[in-house]
Amino acid sequence: MMQFSKSVENMQPSDIREIGKLTADPEVISFAGGMPDPEFFPIEALRKVSDLVLQEDGKAALQYNATAGYLPLREKIATRMTNMGMQVSAESIILTSGSQQGIDFCGKVFLNEGDAIICESPSYSGALNAFSAYLPEFIEIPTDDQGMDMAALEKVMASKSSVKFIYVIPDFQNPTGRSWSLERRQKLIALANKYDVPVIEDDPYSSFRFEGDRLPTLKSLDTENRVIYLGTFSKMLCPGLRVGWIAGGIEVLSKIEIIKQVADIHSNSLTQREVAKYLELYNLDDQIKGVTKAYKKRRDIMVDAMKEFFPSECAHTKPEGGIFIWIDLPESLNAREILLEAVKEKVAFIPGGGFFPNSKKENTIRLSFATMPDEKIKEGVKRLGKVLKKALTK
C-alpha cells in the first residue's frame, strides 16, 4: 500500500480544471475557464519567430540552459517592468513555467508546516492549493471594492508575529475582478514595512485595463525589496508556452534558483527564445490593446445582460479590466447546486467556495467573460439568470 505525504493529502483537485472536463460539450456556454480567447493568439507571428529561432539558434535553444532562463528575455522583461515604474534588472528575474510555478516556489521557499500566511478573501484557488502543500495556516482578510480591508489586516499583523508572507492580486483580481485603490496599495506597503513581512504580488491581469488610470503595482511602491512580483505571458500572449517570471531581491531569488534547479532544471528554452524574438519583432502592447478592446466589449455585454436577466438579490462586481466578474448570491443559495442546474441549461461557471481557504462561502460565483463570443455572452447570462430565479423561488 502506498502511503502518501501529508502534503498531498492536504491538496484539493482544482475545481476549475474539474469543471473544465464537465463542460467539454460545445453546446455549453462556459464562463468557467480563466483562459484567454485563442482567437487572439498571434499564431502567424509565432510561426515566424519559431522558425527563425530554430534556424538561427537551434542548438542552443534545444540544449540544457541556465536555470534562471534565457538572459535576453529576462532583459526584455526587466525593461517592461521598468517602464511600468518598477526598478528591476535582468539579474533579479527568474523565468518560470507560468506564474503558477512562481506561486508554488514562494510556498516552498518560505513555508514550514503551521506557518501563517495572509491572503485576500476570496483569493486565487490555484495559489491556495499550491500553498496548501506546505501545510500553512491561512488567514483571510476581507475585501471590498477598494481591495483588502486595511484595518483588519493591521489587526492581524499587530497580533501575529509568525506571518511568513502576504499574497495578493491587486489588479483585476482572480476571482473578483476588483482592483485595489492607490491608498490601499500604499497602506499595504507601509504595513509590510512596519511588520517586516514579504509581499507576493501576483499580476497576470494589470495590462488589461478598460477604463480609468493605471495604478502603480505594489512592486513599484516597494523601497525595501520586500515585494516578490509574479508576471506571466499567459494572458498577454498565450498560456500554452508556459512562460512566466518571478522578480525579487537577490537573497530570495538565489534560494528560488536552487528550488528551480531541482524542480525542473530550467523551463523550455526554445519557447523562451521564441517569446524574446516575438518581443523583438512585434509590438506586444498592440497585441494587448486589441485583446483589451475585445474583452471590454464582452465585459459590457455581460454586465448589461446581468442587469436585464439577473434577479435583483444577486450582487456582482463591475471590473475595470481583466476577465472576471464575481457574484454574491443570497446566503440561502449554494453555487455548487446551482451549477448542476446550470449545466442542464447549458451554461457553466465556477462556484466560488474554492476561492476561500477557510470560510468557503458557497453562495458565490466566478464568471469569466474572456472566451465566449459576444453573442453567446448575452444568451449565457440569460440562461444563468433563469436558473438563479428558479433557485430563489424554491
Place this chain on the structure above:
Amino acid sequence: MMQFSKSVENMQPSDIREIGKLTADPEVISFAGGMPDPEFFPIEALRKVSDLVLQEDGKAALQYNATAGYLPLREKIATRMTNMGMQVSAESIILTSGSQQGIDFCGKVFLNEGDAIICESPSYSGALNAFSAYLPEFIEIPTDDQGMDMAALEKVMASKSSVKFIYVIPDFQNPTGRSWSLERRQKLIALANKYDVPVIEDDPYSSFRFEGDRLPTLKSLDTENRVIYLGTFSKMLCPGLRVGWIAGGIEVLSKIEIIKQVADIHSNSLTQREVAKYLELYNLDDQIKGVTKAYKKRRDIMVDAMKEFFPSECAHTKPEGGIFIWIDLPESLNAREILLEAVKEKVAFIPGGGFFPNSKKENTIRLSFATMPDEKIKEGVKRLGKVLKKALTK
C-alpha cells in the same frame, strides 16, 4: 528579514550547474556536463514539425491544456513502453517538464519530514537535491558492477519499517555508467514486493546501449504496479524542450496530477505536440541509433585514453551504454581540489562527492564522454591524467 523554509535551507546548489558556469571558457575540454551532444539534435525536423503544429493546431497548442498532457503523445509513449515490455496505457502517464520534475513530484507525493528513502551509493545528485527539500533520511546502499548490493538492501528493509520508496537508475546509471544485472533487478522487485515498498525507476539512458543485450526495466518485471517509471526525451531527442513523463499506477498518478496542477498547471503544450508530430513523421529509433554509434566511439576513445594516460591507482568503470564513466581515486585524493588544478590545465569534470547523500566520498569523479568531439576526448584525458599523476606524487 526574510525567513526561509527548512526545506530550502536543506537544499544545495547543483555542483553540476555551478561547474558549468566555471567552464564556459571554450578552451576548456569539459567532461562535466550531463547533456547530449547538440550536433545530433534534429533541428531541421523540429523546424518542420513546429511549423506544422502551429499551422494545423495552433489555437489548441497555445491554449491551456489538460494537466496530464497531450493525449496523443501519452499514447505514443505508452506504445514505446509496451514495445519495451512494460504494460502501460496512456491513462497511466503524466507528461512532466523533463524527468527532473517527475523526481521532484515523487518526493512531494510520498515524503514527510524524517521519512526514510533508499538510493544507490552513489546516485544522481539532482534527485538527491530534489528529495532533500522534503527533509528525508537517506539510506545509501553500496553498489558494484552488477548494481545495488542486495544483501545490504535486504538487511535495511528487514530492519526498517518506515521506508517510503527506493530510488534507482538501473541502466547506465548517473553518475557511474553501471547497469544492473538481470538477477539484481529480479531480486529488487522481489524485495520491494515482500516489504511492500514503492520503487522509483529513473530511466533516461537505457536506449543508448553500445553492446550486450537490452535488459528488462524494473517496470517490466513489476506485477504489482509498484514501480513508478520516469522517462524523458531529453537524451533521446533534446533537453531544451523539457518533455519527460511519469508512468505508474492510477492511485499514485491521481495524486501526482494534483501536484502537477499546482506546480505549473501543465507543461508546454506546443512542445508536447511537436514531439508527438516528430514521432509521427520521423523515426526516433534511427535518431537514437545514430547518437548511440557516436557515443560508443567516444566511450572507446575515452577508455583507451584512460589506459594510456591515467595512473594505475585510479580505477574506472567501462559502461556498456549511456554517457558517463566513474573514477575511484585513491582515498588520499580530493576531487574538488583536483578540479581546481584541472581547470588550470583546461580540462573539467564533476567531483563525485555530491552524488552521495551522506558518505560524500570526495575521492571520486564523474566524466561524461557525450559532448566532446572525438579528437578532444583523448587530449582531455591526457591533461587529466597529468593532473592526477601530479596529485599522486605530492
